Every structure is written in C-alpha cells, then in structure tokens.
Amino acid sequence: MTTFATIDPAAATYALHASEADATAAADAQDALLVLIAEDLEGLTMKQVAALFAATAAPLGIAPVKRFPDRATAARRIWQNLAALSATKPATKPAPEVVPEVAPEPAPKAKKAPRKPRGINLAPKAEAVACREGTKQALLVDLLSRPCGASMTELLRYLHPWKPVTVKSGLSWDMNSLKGYGIRTTFENGHQRWLACDYEGQGTFRADSHPDDLSEADKAVLLEQNLAEGYDPAELFPVYHLVLPEGLTAPVPHTPARVKAGASA
Template structure:
C-alpha cells in the first residue's frame, strides 16, 4: 500500500510530494501550504481550486483534465487518487519530484539560459485591523484563536493545529483572515522564526528539524541541546510562519470574551 505525504499551494495549484509525514508537515508550515496526509484534507478546497489541482496532478499521469466536479468530495477523491499514483511512481517506488513537470512544447526554440532564481518565500498573512474589534464567545474556536495569537510569541501553524483540532490548515487560515479580521476586526501579522528560537520563545516540544522534550533554564544546557540538534541534522535556515494578533488603534488588549450561553444560570445555581 502506497503512503502519500503531500503539500499543496491552493492559490497556484502547485503541489509537492514528500518522503515522510514529518517532512510534509515541516514544508507545509514553512511555505504556508496545505498539508495533505489523507483524502479528507482536500475537501476544504473550493471547486475552482479542486479543478485546477486535479489538472496539475493529472497531467503527469496522462489523465485528461475536467471542467468541473459535481461536489468537493468527488474532487478530493480524484485528486487523492492522482497523488497516490504519483507517490507510487511507475516502478513502485515513492516519487520524490516536488512539483509536476510540464513537458516542453514540440519544436519550440530553446530559450536563452537564465540565472536560477531563488524560490520566493511566502509573506504569510498580513491584514490591517479594522476601526474596532468585537468580542468572541468564551469556549469557541474564535476565542482560542484570539488567546493564542495574542501571546507575546504569537502562534505557529503547528501550534494552532494542535490547539484547534480537528481544524485543518485551510480552515485555520480561513479563521485568521475571515473570523479574526473580517468578523472580529483584528489584524494579523506574520513573522518568521527558525525551530530553535521558536523553542526558546514558547513551551512547545520542538518543530521541524529541531527536536526537544524539555526546557532547561541553564544557558549551557540550551547550547548543548542546540549542538545536539545541529549534529542530528537541524537546519537553522528552515523558517516557520508565526502569526500575531494586531489590535485596532487605541486598544492595548483584546476584547474580553463574552460568557457562554447558560454560564450565568450555572453561577446563580
């Protein structure tokens, strides 16, 4: 049985296949892409995004593109089948190509050689706050987003995925742009941190190629842990999107959450 680990840029229909789930997760967080480990991860795509991604995954397999799908579930199933076939490869070994290759047009004149360009890094999500912010109801996913994003160190996608289970990456991004900005009036700012400094700033266990299960206070212990990770393949240039809440002008803290329905009755009882 072939195992598929993929990441998808829904905006451009580009995709990448990875050797392990950890590699795919790190790439998704670093590049701000959709992580695809199961078929259901694709159901959050819009119909237009699903059609475009199917065409991109079908081309290397010689499968004809489609104009539209009857529903998102069908699109997800067809795309997942393509990704699984590409992962298996023609000889039964996992494919490692990061993106599908587009065959050159026949008899096309060779283009002049160009210097290789460095891949453009995603700017993340950066949205200005509205004139005022509205409170969230306590205990909701919106309230959790406010709590995590307003921390001094903000929140990475990996941290948000753990806190907002079972939300997928595409749902969380929608929560940042639609719920936080459009509905509640908060702004969003994205910064970039490597795994080691993210570990220093928060209480999480590790991220990407940096691994840790403790937070020693002594500087020499921290240095030893960093040296151990470097020896084990930690890449300091691997950066992660970290999201922060931006308050409207005149505010110095987020709006307090409103009590859940029935909370007063519980207190009076």
C-alpha cells in the first residue's frame, strides 16, 4: 500500500495523508517534512529517529529502540511503521454527502481563509556556541545571518548534497539545539526575494540581472513581463533567518579549522 506522510522532527510527530497531493500541501502549509520513501528520513539525527520511531511504534505495540546502528536502518524501520499504520488506519477523504433531489439547495458555506504557513520559529538559547570554519554549520550561520536570510533553494544549493530534510534538521538541531541560535521564518514571493537578495528567480518569478543594475523603470518592466508570463505574486515560500541570543550583535566568530596531523602550519 502506498504511504504518504509528513513529519515534524523537532516534535517527533507524524501525519498520514490520503494522497501525495494532500501530503505535499500539508508539508508546504506547515513547513513539515514530506516523506514518500524511506530515504526521505535519512537526514534526521539519531536522536530524532529514535523519538520518531517510538512515536510510530507505540500504536503498533512495538517496543521503542534507544539506538540504531545507522540512519539508513532507522529510516527503514520508521518507514515500515508508517506503512503499517497507513494500512491499518488509512487516511481517507470523507465521502461526499448525498442530498435528496427533493431537498432544497443548502446555503453556500463561507470559504475558510487559507491556513497561514507556520515555518520554523525557534527561540535562541541563553548562549551561542562557535562553529568551526569550513563546516556546514559555519556555512549555515553565514547564510542565515545575512539581512535577507536564506531560502530553502539557496540552502540546498550551497549545502549540496543535503536534502530538504537534512536542511531542516540542520536548522532545528544544529543551529538551535547544538549552537544555541534561534530561527525565524518569513514568507516572501519571488519578486521580493530577487529585490532583497539578488536571487536569480524563485518559483514562477524569473530574472537574470542584478537589481542594482536596473533603474526603477526597468524593474517595473521586468515585473510586468513576469506577470504576463505567469508569475504569481501570491506564491510564497519560506525564508529562514538567524536569531541571536540576547546580548549578541553578531554571530560568534568561527573557530579555525583543524590542522591535520603531519600538515605544515
């Protein structure tokens, strides 16, 4: 049976969905991890997979596991639990209500406002810990501390070969739990992102020029061209920012990279 799930690694919670489209919509709305195959879970930390395994094992009567030999094994075991839960309690959509032909037409229901995305919002700790130069953690700090922050697309580009699940784990675990920084999420459209960070197009917005190289009139023409070609200003995506502990005005400087034994100074 096909399984469609979303998870929140920080809270060790999961949700099953009736279709891939439903799961994708939930992941976007809640900034959760979309899980369609076992490999989508391999970017979690060992602590996160132990907690998530316990959460998925309990309804099945399976004993929790304190430690797995590796992340791939943990991901496979969690995926087996999710598949079993999906088979025993499939996420199905409610059947449409049958209205008798003689019944009067019901009054139209007011449309619900779209759910506002939550993003990742974590308060900083009392103190921040330095990262080592040249590490992914140091690169995360540098990207997130920019005035314009960093989008998921940018983080994936600079942190290759990380996957979205690995990046989100890096935000919640490495940046917050280990290094003490907070994370704040804003939501921007493609045009805003290009203006703020010289990003070469996001979503349905496309640009191959630097904002500072264009006049206000040229920027207006570019925006009109994008709108005519299908750019949707309502299409928002999360942008992540570093939040410093109280008293800090800048991230803690990185410590020098370790010198390998036998290497010249």
